[in-house]
Amino acid sequence: MAALTVGIILSFVYFEYLRHHMRKQNMIMDAYIQKNHHSWYQYLLNRIPFDENLLWQNVSERKAIEALLLSYSRNVKDPIVRTQISKFADTYLTADYEKSLKNRRWSVRINTLHRIANFRMTTLNGEIQSMMNRPRSTEEGFNLLQIYLYVLPNEFFDQLLRYQDQLSEYQFKQLFLDISVQVKQTIIAGFNQLNKVGQYAFIDIQGKKQTFEDHYSLMALLDSDDSEIRIRALKAMSAGTIISDKERILSFIDSDIWQERLMVAKIFAKRPTHETEDVYRALIKDPVWWVRNEAARVLSLNHNGREVLRDIMANSDDKFAVDVSRAFLLKTKGGIA
Amino acid sequence: MGSEKIHLSIIEDDAIFAEALRMVGEDIQASGFDIEIDTFLDGNAFVQSEVFHSKQKQVVLLNDNLTKLDGFEVTRRLRELPYSQHIFVIMMSMGTTEEEIIHAFKIGIDDFITRPLNLRILQTFMERVIERLRGEDEPIL
Numbered sequence: 001m002a003a004l005t006v007g008i009i010l011s012f013v014y015f016e017y018l019r020h021h022m023r024k025q026n027m028i029m030d031a032y033i034q035k036n037h038h039s040w041y042q043y044l045l046n047r048i049p050f051d052e053n054l055l056w057q058n059v060s061e062r063k064a065i066e067a068l069l070l071s072y073s074r075n076v077k078d079p080i081v082r083t084q085i086s087k088f089a090d091t092y093l094t095a096d097y098e099k100s101l102k103n104r105r106w107s108v109r110i111n112t113l114h115r116i117a118n119f120r121m122t123t124l125n126g127e128i129q130s131m132m133n134r135p136r137s138t139e140e141g142f143n144l145l146q147i148y149l150y151v152l153p154n155e156f157f158d159q160l161l162r163y164q165d166q167l168s169e170y171q172f173k174q175l176f177l178d179i180s181v182q183v184k185q186t187i188i189a190g191f192n193q194l195n196k197v198g199q200y201a202f203i204d205i206q207g208k209k210q211t212f213e214d215h216y217s218l219m220a221l222l223d224s225d226d227s228e229i230r231i232r233a234l235k236a237m238s239a240g241t242i243i244s245d246k247e248r249i250l251s252f253i254d255s256d257i258w259q260e261r262l263m264v265a266k267i268f269a270k271r272p273t274h275e276t277e278d279v280y281r282a283l284i285k286d287p288v289w290w291v292r293n294e295a296a297r298v299l300s301l302n303h304n305g306r307e308v309l310r311d312i313m314a315n316s317d318d319k320f321a322v323d324v325s326r327a328f329l330l331k332t333k334g335g336i337a
Numbered sequence: 338m339g340s341e342k343i344h345l346s347i348i349e350d351d352a353i354f355a356e357a358l359r360m361v362g363e364d365i366q367a368s369g370f371d372i373e374i375d376t377f378l379d380g381n382a383f384v385q386s387e388v389f390h391s392k393q394k395q396v397v398l399l400n401d402n403l404t405k406l407d408g409f410e411v412t413r414r415l416r417e418l419p420y421s422q423h424i425f426v427i428m429m430s431m432g433t434t435e436e437e438i439i440h441a442f443k444i445g446i447d448d449f450i451t452r453p454l455n456l457r458i459l460q461t462f463m464e465r466v467i468e469r470l471r472g473e474d475e476p477i478l
Contacts, residue, residue, distance in 0.1 A: 037353070
């Protein structure tokens with residue numbers, strides 16, 4: 001009982017000490033930032049030469065500088081700011097980070113990798129390459145790949161292929177979200193070398209980017225034997241507005257796979273009704289509810305489309321098409337009449 | 338109303354970045370623009386401030402994802418004000434979908450910028466907005 005009481009008291013004292021230490025550290029960090037932020041702004045944005053008086057006097061001040069640089073690297077994309085951050089980090093943080101990369105604690109190594117990636121440091125490339133030969137955890141491998149992406153882009157794809165089976169779809173997407181044009185071209189050229197998870201992730205990200213390059217790469221994937229690839233490519237295209245080969249997309253109306261027919265309904269949603277009326281008249285009779293529903297939803301979005309729905313309601317002999325037209329017209333302002 | 342000082346309200350929950358944006362505002366002042374600047378770390382602090390209720394012309398630069406009251410709700414409340422036409426709202430966002438951007442415009446933002454930002458471009462853009470607000474006799478929105 002006495003041992004338990006002593007244990008509780010010691011834990012309490014320890015946590016109080018930690019709390020006090022954290023509070024003190026935060027106060028020092030706040031004071032440093034308040035005093036020096038303007039000088040940092042001048043250095044980062046206006047290329048004022050770095051004043052060594054800004055260097056840290058203790059660990060808390062170093063953390064304050066890291067917090068400043070992290071905030072700028074997350075929120076600001078001016079090329080000059082990026083360059084100034086890298087220049088400072090390469091000059092003043094290399095020695096500390098080199099030591100931290102060898103730390104036995106996982107969290108210290110991961111935090112250091114984060115900073116190296118965020119600050120786009122190049123002075124530790126040797127250490128990064130050697131760590132990539134044998135990452136100690138998946139998280140570490142993922143962070144190393146992120147650094148390759150920024151500072152060793154020519155080697156990124158080879159390293160990704162070597163390590164890809166350890167990555168989740170989410171991690172693939174995180175990597176692909178921030179790729180340069182040059183890296184993207186390498187991935188498009190080597191797409192078939194990616195595993196399925198990587199291929200799916202890459203297609204999804206292309207859907208978010210929607211450049212012409214992405215679009216044509218997605219169009220090429222419509223010839224894939226893998227239906228999941230085709231569906232994802234169609235879905236990615238439906239997020240954008242580019243339709244370069246209407247006939248190729250329309251050919252999926254006759255697909256045996258209903259998800260492909262559904263994607264046709266989504267892809268043409270942003271086109272005027274007079275161009276797509278026939279497409280939606282066919283899709284609204286689809287045997288699958290999801291496809292019929294999407295066709296009716298798209299038609300209900302504008303005046304001409306609602307006229308088509310009214311016509312289907314009045315004249316179609318397809319009971320399901322009539323029902324879904326009525327359902328969507330009831331939701332719209334003009335109603336059925 | 339044309340000769341009045343224009344107010345720049347920055348609503349951003351990353352304190353360091355909020356301060357960086359304030360310094361961009363100071364650079365705008367240094368370029369000869371007579372403006373007042375305030376920063377707020379959450380939406381609630383802004384809507385409860387004097388600035389929110391003042392009839393001064395305003396440029397509001399706000400994050401979409403704020404604590405307590407998000408940028409969408411702050412915009413909605415700004416647009417309920419009787420003199421709302423003298424307020425230019427710029428929303429900053431990291432990774433927003435097309436639908437969310439459309440929603441933001443429907444609620445009443447005037448412009449939308451994606452983070453990370455180019456601060457030099459932001460400064461020039463805000464200078465143009467301030468010039469337009471200052472020059473207007475009729476509401477520009």
